[in-house]
Amino acid sequence: MQSWQRTMWILWAGVLLCSASYSMAVPFLPLFLFDLGVGEDAVDLWAGVVHSSAFLVGAVMAPLWGSVADRYGRKKMVIRAGLSLAVIYALIAFVRNPWELVAVRMLHGFVGGFVPASMAIVASVAPKEKMGWSLGMMQAGTMSGSIVGPALGGLLASWFGQRMSFVAAAVVIFAATAAVIFAVKEGKPAERPPRTKIREDIKSALGNRTLLALLLLLVGFQLSFNMIQPLLTLHIADLQGGVANAALTSGVVFALIGIAGIVASPLWGKLGGRRGYGGVLAFCLIASGASIAVQYFVTDLVVFTAVQFAFGLFMAGIAPAVNTLMVQNTPDQFRGRSFGLTTSANQTGAMIGPLIGGGLGLFLSFHWIFVAAGLLLAAMGTLVARGGRSVGAGRDGGGVSRAGAP
Numbered sequence: 001m002q003s004w005q006r007t008m009w010i011l012w013a014g015v016l017l018c019s020a021s022y023s024m025a026v027p028f029l030p031l032f033l034f035d036l037g038v039g040e041d042a043v044d045l046w047a048g049v050v051h052s053s054a055f056l057v058g059a060v061m062a063p064l065w066g067s068v069a070d071r072y073g074r075k076k077m078v079i080r081a082g083l084s085l086a087v088i089y090a091l092i093a094f095v096r097n098p099w100e101l102v103a104v105r106m107l108h109g110f111v112g113g114f115v116p117a118s119m120a121i122v123a124s125v126a127p128k129e130k131m132g133w134s135l136g137m138m139q140a141g142t143m144s145g146s147i148v149g150p151a152l153g154g155l156l157a158s159w160f161g162q163r164m165s166f167v168a169a170a171v172v173i174f175a176a177t178a179a180v181i182f183a184v185k186e187g188k189p190a191e192r193p194p195r196t197k198i199r200e201d202i203k204s205a206l207g208n209r210t211l212l213a214l215l216l217l218l219v220g221f222q223l224s225f226n227m228i229q230p231l232l233t234l235h236i237a238d239l240q241g242g243v244a245n246a247a248l249t250s251g252v253v254f255a256l257i258g259i260a261g262i263v264a265s266p267l268w269g270k271l272g273g274r275r276g277y278g279g280v281l282a283f284c285l286i287a288s289g290a291s292i293a294v295q296y297f298v299t300d301l302v303v304f305t306a307v308q309f310a311f312g313l314f315m316a317g318i319a320p321a322v323n324t325l326m327v328q329n330t331p332d333q334f335r336g337r338s339f340g341l342t343t344s345a346n347q348t349g350a351m352i353g354p355l356i357g358g359g360l361g362l363f364l365s366f367h368w369i370f371v372a373a374g375l376l377l378a379a380m381g382t383l384v385a386r387g388g389r390s391v392g393a394g395r396d397g398g399g400v401s402r403a404g405a406p
Contacts, residue, residue, distance in 0.1 A: 004125040008134055010183045011078075011118040012141040017176030018082070018114045019145025021169040024153030025089055026051075027254060029101070030233050031246060032162045036098050046098050047231060048358025053102045055226075055351035057109030059344045065113040066340015069120060075184055077117040082177025084111030089170035093163040109347065114176070115142060116339040121184070123327045123339075131327055132277065136269025136320040143261025143316060147254075154251025210329045211338065214322050215345040220380050221285070221318055222349025224373040227357035228292070235366050239301040253305050260312030268317030269324070277321040278384060284317035285381030293374025296367045 030047040038046050069077040088108045095101045119138055126134040149169075156165040236253060237246035272280040291311035298304045322342070330338040360369050 004127065007125050007184060008122050008137065010179060011122055012137060014078070014082075014176045014180050014184075015115050015118050015138055015141040016145040016148070017172050017179070018085070018118075019142040020149035020152070021085065021089060021145075021173035021176070023145060023149030023254060023258075024156070024169040024172065025092060025166050027229070027233060027250065028153055028162055028165065030231065031237075032101075033098060035162065036095070036101065038098055043234065044231060044362060045358050047234070048354035050098065050101055050105055051226065051229070051354035052351045054105040054109035054112070055347040057106045058112050059109075059347035059351060061110055062113065062116070062343035062347055063337065063340045066116070066120075066337040066343070069113075069117050069340070070337055074117045074121045074124070075180065077113055078121070078180050078184075079177055081112055081114040081117065082173055082180065085114065086170045086174040086177065089166050089173060093166040093170075112347075113340075113343065114173075116343040118180075119323060120339045123323075129273075132269040132273040132320060132324045133266060134269075135323045135327070136266045136272075139269075139316065139319045139323075140262045140265035143258045143265060143312075145258070147258035147262070149254075152251075154248040158248050211326060211341075214326055214329075215341060217281075217285075217380060217384070218322060218342055218345040219349040219352075220376060222346045223353040223356070224289075224292070224349075224376045225315075226350045226353030227360070227369055227373045229354070229357075231357055231366060231369070236301070236304075238366075239299070239304055249301075253308055256305060256309045257312035257315075260309050261316040264313045264316035265320055269320045272317075272321050272324060277325050280317050281321040281325070282381045282385035284314045284321065285384060286378050287314035287381075288318065289374040289377030289379075289381060291374070292377065293371050295370040295374075 029050050030043060033043050033046050033050070065077055065081075085108070088104060088111060091104050091107070092101065095104055119135065122134050122138055123131065149172075152168065153165040156162075156168055232253075233246060233250040236250045240246065240249055268280055268284065288311060291307060291314055295304065295307055298307060326338055326342055357369050357373075360372065
């Protein structure tokens with residue numbers, strides 16, 4: 001096994017465990033709100049606030065952590081984020097009211113960055129011809145964690161209560177961090193990039209038309225996805241006729257989405273390398289939107305689970321395509337900052353989405369939120385297909401201009 005492959009597989013395991021710790025805790029927070037005294041009439045709104053609070057802070061902090069990673073080492077940022085997240089997840093187990101939960105979630109957003117820093121390391125060591133496959137495998141790692149996490153979190157919540165699942169999440173992310181500390185060796189950069197201010201990094205990104213288009217796509221994608229995600233456990237509880245064992249049922253559904261991602265992510269990465277990442281991105285956005293919108297008509301839990309699996313297959317192609325296009329259109333010295341900016345875009349969309357979804361949930365049935373999210377994804381996919389030169393297929397797939405690249 002070559003050195004870059006060894007590094008990739010270790011970090012693959014790290015992001016798997018990081019994703020598992022996240023999905024053991026965060027998807028079940030709407031149900032945890034009932035334990036904190038929130039009534040059914042307000043749970044939709046509180047679920048949106050709790051989900052968004054971390055992303056509000058994370059959107060601001062991500063570019064800063066990306067800049068620090070470029071200057072002082074991406075491995076250090078992975079370790080910093082992992083140890084901090086272990087403390088945060090443990091703290092969730094001790095909150096006593098929804099306001100304390102919001103405060104801890106804001107700390108969650110402040111210390112994040114494990115996955116983007118890991119992605120930046122892999123992008124810096126993988127050969128160009130293996131870039132799409134490598135980032136696709138890393139995406140599959142996060143999806144793998146989303147299988148283990150919800151299933152384990154749902155079981156722990158059913159057997160020992162939800163607070164225990166938060167403690168377990170802390171242990172899991174600590175194990176991921178330990179693996180990085182002892183097994184990952186990050187090569188020294190050829191030169192340390194000059195110190196820059198966040199507004200200068202943002203200005204550089206705005207001057208790169210391709211990177212700007214990708215950042216806007218990420219905002220829209222995360223907005224659409226997170227309009228639904230915070231309320232999904234509540235919808236599943238409604239489909240099965242009650243809250244009893246809803247955490248376990250939700251864990252199974254989330255796990256199936258993760259299985260779909262494991263199967264599809266590397267395949268989308270390989271297809272993008274052959275046919276162009278722009279085309280893969282457009283198709284996956286449109287197909288994901290159709291998969292979400294069709295759930296307006298679904299009232300059976302089994303059918304709903306099957307459609308969610310299909311959604312996972314198509315959704316799995318979006319992140320690898322965006323990440324590869326981003327790598328192809330930014331220099332290595334800007335790599336940590338570019339991943340920081342993409343994380344900020346993800347966090348911004350993930351912050352706005354739950355607020356929109358929670359607000360719509362007060363006035364419309366949940367089925368209409370599926371329609372709104374699906375139409376937005378399909379519209380973005382159509383724009384990518386029609387304006388291919390804006391996001392292109394990458395330098396290796398043709399058609400991308402690096403004009404204004406930072």
